[in-house]
Amino acid sequence: MSSKPRKFKGGVHPNDSKALSETKPVQEAPLLEKYTLIVTQNIGAPPELVVQKGDTVKKGALLAKAGGFVSVPLHSPTSGTVTAVDKCPGPAGVRVPAIEITADEEDEWGSPFEPIADWQNADPDMLRQRVADAGIVGMGGAGFPAHVKLTPPPDKPIDTLLLNGAECEPYLTADHRLMVEQAEDIVRGAAILKRVFGLETAIIGVEDNKPDAIAKLKEIAEPYGIQVQNLRVNYPQGAERQLIYALTGREVPIGGLPMDVGCAVQNVASAAAVTEAVIKGRPSIERIVTVTGEPLVEPGNWRFRIGTPVSKAIELAGGVTVQPAKLLLGGPMMGIAQKSLDVTIMKNTSGILLIPTEQVSQYSSEPCIRCGRCVECCPMRILPATISQAVENERFDLAEELNVLACIECGSCSYVCPSHRPLNQHFKRAKAEIAAKRQKG
Amino acid sequence: MTIILTALLFAAVLGAVLALVIGAAAKAFAVETDARLETVTDMLPGVNCGGCGYAGCADFAKAVVEGRTVPSQCPVCMTADIDRISEYLGITAGKKEKVLAVVRCCGSIPVTVRSPYNGIGDCRSAVLVAGGAKGCDYGCIGFGSCAHACPFDAIEIRDGLAVVHPDLCTGCGKCVETCPKKLIVLAPAAVDVHVYCNSPEKGALKRKVCKTACIACRKCVKAADSEDQMMIKGFLVETNYSNPPLPDLVEKTGCPTRALRLASEHAAGVYEGVSK
Numbered sequence: 001m002s003s004k005p006r007k008f009k010g011g012v013h014p015n016d017s018k019a020l021s022e023t024k025p026v027q028e029a030p031l032l033e034k035y036t037l038i039v040t041q042n043i044g045a046p047p048e049l050v051v052q053k054g055d056t057v058k059k060g061a062l063l064a065k066a067g068g069f070v071s072v073p074l075h076s077p078t079s080g081t082v083t084a085v086d087k088c089p090g091p092a093g094v095r096v097p098a099i100e101i102t103a104d105e106e107d108e109w110g111s112p113f114e115p116i117a118d119w120q121n122a123d124p125d126m127l128r129q130r131v132a133d134a135g136i137v138g139m140g141g142a143g144f145p146a147h148v149k150l151t152p153p154p155d156k157p158i159d160t161l162l163l164n165g166a167e168c169e170p171y172l173t174a175d176h177r178l179m180v181e182q183a184e185d186i187v188r189g190a191a192i193l194k195r196v197f198g199l200e201t202a203i204i205g206v207e208d209n210k211p212d213a214i215a216k217l218k219e220i221a222e223p224y225g226i227q228v229q230n231l232r233v234n235y236p237q238g239a240e241r242q243l244i245y246a247l248t249g250r251e252v253p254i255g256g257l258p259m260d261v262g263c264a265v266q267n268v269a270s271a272a273a274v275t276e277a278v279i280k281g282r283p284s285i286e287r288i289v290t291v292t293g294e295p296l297v298e299p300g301n302w303r304f305r306i307g308t309p310v311s312k313a314i315e316l317a318g319g320v321t322v323q324p325a326k327l328l329l330g331g332p333m334m335g336i337a338q339k340s341l342d343v344t345i346m347k348n349t350s351g352i353l354l355i356p357t358e359q360v361s362q363y364s365s366e367p368c369i370r371c372g373r374c375v376e377c378c379p380m381r382i383l384p385a386t387i388s389q390a391v392e393n394e395r396f397d398l399a400e401e402l403n404v405l406a407c408i409e410c411g412s413c414s415y416v417c418p419s420h421r422p423l424n425q426h427f428k429r430a431k432a433e434i435a436a437k438r439q440k441g
Numbered sequence: 442m443t444i445i446l447t448a449l450l451f452a453a454v455l456g457a458v459l460a461l462v463i464g465a466a467a468k469a470f471a472v473e474t475d476a477r478l479e480t481v482t483d484m485l486p487g488v489n490c491g492g493c494g495y496a497g498c499a500d501f502a503k504a505v506v507e508g509r510t511v512p513s514q515c516p517v518c519m520t521a522d523i524d525r526i527s528e529y530l531g532i533t534a535g536k537k538e539k540v541l542a543v544v545r546c547c548g549s550i551p552v553t554v555r556s557p558y559n560g561i562g563d564c565r566s567a568v569l570v571a572g573g574a575k576g577c578d579y580g581c582i583g584f585g586s587c588a589h590a591c592p593f594d595a596i597e598i599r600d601g602l603a604v605v606h607p608d609l610c611t612g613c614g615k616c617v618e619t620c621p622k623k624l625i626v627l628a629p630a631a632v633d634v635h636v637y638c639n640s641p642e643k644g645a646l647k648r649k650v651c652k653t654a655c656i657a658c659r660k661c662v663k664a665a666d667s668e669d670q671m672m673i674k675g676f677l678v679e680t681n682y683s684n685p686p687l688p689d690l691v692e693k694t695g696c697p698t699r700a701l702r703l704a705s706e707h708a709a710g711v712y713e714g715v716s717k
Contacts (some may be wrong), residue, residue: 087642093572095642325557339556339571362559425560428569 008242010379011234012412014170014333016209021292022173024300026181029316031107035077035307036088037063039097041346042137043144044070049099055082058110060283063099072135072145075112075283077305080104089340091329091349098344101307115281124196127278131196134277135347136284140164140175140238140267141330143348146274149266150196152259159262161202162247163190163271165217166231166238168207169331172351174288175268177301179206179213182272183220189271191224192278197264202226204268205247209233235333236410240265242379254380254406269350284347291317293354295324304345311341313352324354333411366419374413374423380406384413384423391426396437399430407431477506477530484526485515490592492516492613511535517593517611539630540612542595542605546581546624547637547700547707549600552652553577563589568621576650579640581624587616599710606708632685636661637707638700641675648698655700661686664694 040046047064051057057076064074080103090096113133116122132147152158163186167175179186190202204221206214208230217228231237231246241252243265250261258265266274269287276282285305292299297318304313310327314320328335329349345352374384382403390398404427413423482502489497493514495504504510505526512518512526513535527534554576560567564586567573573582583601588594595609596616603616607630617625624639636655640647644656655677662671662678670686672679678701680686691703699712706712 093570094578337571339574339576360559363561365561422561422566425566425569429561429566432569433565 006229006246007232007234007237008245008379010377010381010412011236011242012377012415013233014235014415016170016233017292018171018173018176018209020171020294020299021290021301022176022210024173024177026177026288026301026303027316029302029304029308029313031078031103031105032305032308032312033103034083035101035103035305036309036342036344037074037077037099037101037307038088038090038344038346039064039074039099041074041143041306041348042070042072043142044068044072044148046097047071047074049085051082051085051099053082053085056080056104057082057101058108060109060111060285062112063101066132066135066145070145070148072137072147073133073283074099075135075285076101077285077307078103079106079108079110089338089343091336091338091343091346093339109282111281111283113277113281113283116278119192119195119278122195122278124198127192127196130278131274134273134283136270136273136277137347138267139269139273139287139348139350141334141348141350143346146266146270149259149264150193152264156259157262158197158259158264159199160248160264161190161193161197161199162243162263162265163202163204163268164238164240164243164265165204165206165210165213165268166243167210168233168235168237168239169333169335169351170235171292171353172290172331173292174290174301174350176210176213177290178269178272178288179210180216183213183216185272185275186268187217187221187224187226188279189266189274190221190226192274193264193266193271194226200225203247204228205231205237205243207231207233207237235412236379236408239379239408239410241408254403287345287347287349289313289345289349290351290353292351293324294356294359295320295322295354297321306345306347308345309341310338310343310345310352313345314341314354320354322356325357325360326355328353328355333415334409361420363422363425364420365422368421369419371418373416373418377412377416379410379412380408382406384427387430388421388423388426391430396430396433399427400434404430405434475506478502480529481506481526484522484529486517486522488517488592490517490611490613490615492611492615506530508532511537513537516540516613540627541607541610541630541704542612542614542616542625543628543635543637543704544581544587544596544603544605544616544620544625545635545637545639546579546602546622547653547702547712548575548577548580548651549602549713550583551600553580553601554650555601565619565621573622577640577647577654579622579624579642580638580651581622586619586621587625590615590619597708600713604708605704607704608708628680629682629685632680632682633688633703633705634686634690635680635702635704635707636671636678636700637702638677641677643676647676653698653700656698658697661690661694661696661701665690 045068048067049064059079061076083102084100087095088098136146138144194202273284291313327338368385387402407427411424485498493501495501512523523534556574558574564584585598588596638655647654657676665686672681
């Protein structure tokens, strides 16, 4: 594969502000007294609890088993006691079921499975089962159960395995640090995933703004027969469809999945979690999170256990110098606004971002001037301006005809709109209304 | 001169022939309509609110004339109008209790915890961002989607809270469908006592984010004339609309959070600035 950087059609170039944290090595977050784990950390069916209030659990012990095929189990981030099975603020703003674990400070492992030492020769089904048992989800943000992507139907064979190290979201550097510091884990994870699919090769895609990560990965990946491809900096390069197009030139059909074009995509952090699960025999209970934003005293990257409250993460980053205007889980483009500091870190939380007042734009919803910039930048090649007008007139049928459901909510259109129209929110509304209508039947 | 006369004559003859053709066609292809249909449509309010379940007033009138429904199914008509229609058609009006919309929340801006929100000013869009920028996940977020949907201007947004004016509300139910928080219920118009809270959370949690939440202290349950006039559902009290309490219950109870209110006084703004 050539080293000429690749990209998809469209996209935007926001100021990436990664300098705040990209050189900060990952630090271990100290053990907390209490962890509040949101039960459903994945897309799909909610897991079923297997513990009750008062149970003692070891670190890594099963707390909830998968509630179906598209679901993942949940494991304890430390050893201690289950002190509450209640609700806590969820990332979407409403309160969701949660388990509270009070740590006993022993932090003693009690993993439900053993390491698979001879993974090079292990049965692919066994490896696949291990990924499912370890509760690994897409750690880039979507939270889609990893094992589901490893189980394509027989009529859709996978011929290309892609690893997503694009990290195109501004501010976020968690994957960057992971690629620099744990390149070996990522590459071995990729090798395991390769074995699951029975493939000879895999491609790791990394954006050009992370040269140290590219160099490090290239050095380690070669003996494993894994390629590292640099990508031209362009948002949203890390979106699954855009990454597939940039790396293979294939286009995933609207409403289709990567498996429809023979591709499987995993985030680099998920690949590292696969290594943990298979080689070290440990379930997915921690992740690297970038805690960043101008208001913070000491932005950086930390390895947090799932269930750590956001307030503790902000404390670790030295607190704030000025009152921030917004708290987002994720990056500034796709991150979700929060209204409580009690929301806790989940398996798919890649960043905690505080935004100062002067950077928050007021949506004015002025009329569209038909400049077409949103159309030019839309990575899904739909017509944001036309759709937003349909939504403003509550013509959700028209929006559906114009393929609003293909929108990946990357926010590029809202970013470039000179009339500051809240395009992305219009599309979210349209999707919600269409989903509600379909449910009604 | 001859040309003009010829043209006039031709136009006159053509006009006469076409008039005959049209007149004959009108007779031959006449569509029989029920004469009563127009009269009944005129008697209806004509706001096309859809509260009856039909596509507008004309459609409802057709259903009434054809006997598929009864006049009282119109939620907007006054009793006198319904009687007039049934008298005209010589049918029974049917029975339907007058209902009014109740927004089960009294958490206006001064009494609740809120986050700043700068997106689209419409409830159905606002709930997509952190479930609405209100501390309480179950309360009115006050962007007025219901007020916008109301064909009778019966809902007022006062201090970030939707307030129903009972004298204007017809109980058509348009607002009920619109509210993304499912806050609005249709309650019998004869009942004036309602609990203006919708949060099923524990009392302490509710009080953290709202000063006027129902904390299920049971004061109203005890003050009521009989036990089942106010029903406890989890951490929330509800009026039992099949055995409603009398309006004096509000005064007798002295609700500590003022979540128990009279709909009429709530609309008049009596409770503003008096919450503890």
